[in-house]
Amino acid sequence: MILILYTAGQEAVLLKLMRHCSAFKEADQRGWLPLHEAAAQLNKNILEITLKAIKHDLYEIASLLIRFGANVNLQCVNKRTALHEAARVGRKDMVNLLLCSGADPDPRSAYGLTPLALAAQIGHTEIMEILLRKGADVLSQAADCASILFEAVGGGNPDSLSLLLEYGADANVPKHTGHLPIHRAAYRGHFLALKQLASVTDYAAIKESGISPVHSAAAGAHPQCLEFLLKSGFDANFMLHERVCKGYDDQRKSALYFAVSNGDICSTQLLLDAGALPNQDPIKCLQLALRMGNYELINLLLRHGANVNYFCRVNTTHFPSALQYSLKDEIMLRMLLNYGYDVYRCFDCFHGDNIHSPYAFEGWTPSVIKDNMFCEVITLSWLKHIAGKVVRVMLDYVDHVSICCKLKAVLEEQTLWPEINSILTNPRSLKHLCRLKIRKCMGHLHLRCPVFMTFLPLPNRLKEYILYKEYDLYGQGNLLGTH
Template sequence: MDYSSVLFEAAGGGNPDSLNLLLEYGADANVPKHSGHLPIHRAAYRGHFLALKNLVPVTNFDAIKESGISPIHSAAAGAHPQCLEFLLKSGFDANFMLDQRIRKGYDDRRKSALYFAVSNGDISSAQLLLNAGALPNQDPINCLQIALRMGNYELMNLLLRHGANVNYFCRVNTTHFPSALQYALKDEVMLRMLMNYGYDVHRCFDCPRGDVSHSQYVTDGWTSTVIKDTKFCEVITLSWLKHLSGKVVRVMLDYVDHVNICWKLEAALKEQELWPDINSILSKYLIVGFEIAD
């Protein structure tokens, strides 16, 4: 049984008078539950601002460190920006990372308070954390990837403006090209946002087979949501994505000076409505290349 102190329960209730009375009679704010959580965590998670203000001065940092979790995480997890802002102004570190034993409780092994805020789609909390110096690339799953999955333009833009790595490679379902593209194939706004922040477009056209006929790609185990480690041409020519190839490549060509289109990608593009426009751009590359060579 996970026993908790009377003060811990009072923190969950959020009544500042009850908390003050308990503290006056010697209640210790640094006594954790069996799980390691302190009263300050409970108040921050529940969004009890007045209770939190009373608990901050009587909670030792050593006790917080021992718990393996910051009240910053708790406020972000509960989506309470007022509490979060107060904690940050009180000197709590926006980059305090969850202890390893706490991370094990999450399938995604999250570490940062920012990850909690982004997962909640909580733009206010994410903004507060980033303004306080939170680093956006600390978690095993990139915070930007979460925003991309959600299709949240505002969060994406916020993270990118604060240095989120647009060229990250996901540890699961990795591809030869940076992973962010997988979430933007159907959305031109999202696609251009990635490109504008320095997405490595050239990696998408990096195919060693070139003009040589590609061997039949084995698709056992592939689904529309699981993409294995492979080249862009093999992904975008899959049956459920081929219809997007023209629009995606046409956008990409606005962000590169010269690329070579491999045999497989070209075959798919020739079936698309935008092929004449794409071919015209590629032909200009060749003309410019000949002029430079001359």
């Protein structure tokens, strides 16, 4: 065949072909092979040559190969054909050439992918239309059950999606993981694709999947997509199905958890404004924000009802768990206390004035995994230097409290002890006691509800006093944004 091509005046074509095929390089080094050897070598490498011609857009070479008997349906690695490659790289002329030469329009690779699926992945709409007109199956699915529409969403080309929907693609066919095309669009942030899919995706299919596209938009950190979904009526409190939750070590449930874990302020705000509940996950959203030290997230969650008095499931303490992240940060500490943190539990100690039992190892007792007391924690060697500052702040939020002998011994060594001792041994002001009484009567839920405080028939100055505005270090602008 080489001799035929050569004598036909196709020297330039042959030179190009030789540059892209190892077999012909070898032939060039050895001198022209006999005709029967050349034909055998060419048959052996015919698909490699064709694929290289397609990849490098050498239309003349591909055309000549086909004219001289190349098998257009020959399979290579993973059972892909030349049409797979032409569709993937977007060679419209090559696709037409192969189809006109008898190529199967819908061959499946080892992974179940068709040329239509590969073209859809990249968004080659013109090639997709050619394949569909030739009979490619718009409803075919890959080995992982991903539909052609699901593959097209990855490319984010709205024209490709419109074409597939026009030819009968089903937006309600899930991948083996349960994800639908709308989930992929939301996660990837393909806004136009998301708008198309929202109107053709059934709620029943979303419910069956166990995950909402709201979760996907929050997980992908795409506020524009998230806002669209929420305005379209998708539920901000749709919780992951139990089988989906098991795929996460933290057993997360809510879309809000995804947004907070990403540190995504905008998405968190959108979800909270849409009524997302902040206390639905096993690990609280507030705990995530505290762990990150993100003041803005903490403030957002507290303002929308996050439970400041939550308890961790592991290594629980006698006092609410949120405190452990704020001991060294007065801004965070004040934020928690202002929103109704149960400070009184920090001063509970069944030992009282009695000596605490000594440990074999400091900090390790049977109570570590059960009910560790605040006095045991704050007096640890690596924390006791801040005990005075923490206790002094806490005294702004309580009436009269007693401190145990262990905590007192540590406080007495610190510069703030005279001030702390004065507060502990003298009556509190009437003004302070009235604020505590009002806050107790209102309850934590009302204190956390901005709407309730807005309609409370009290002067603004009194409202601010009740809400400890003079101790709102974050709100005063001493430190804005995230920490």
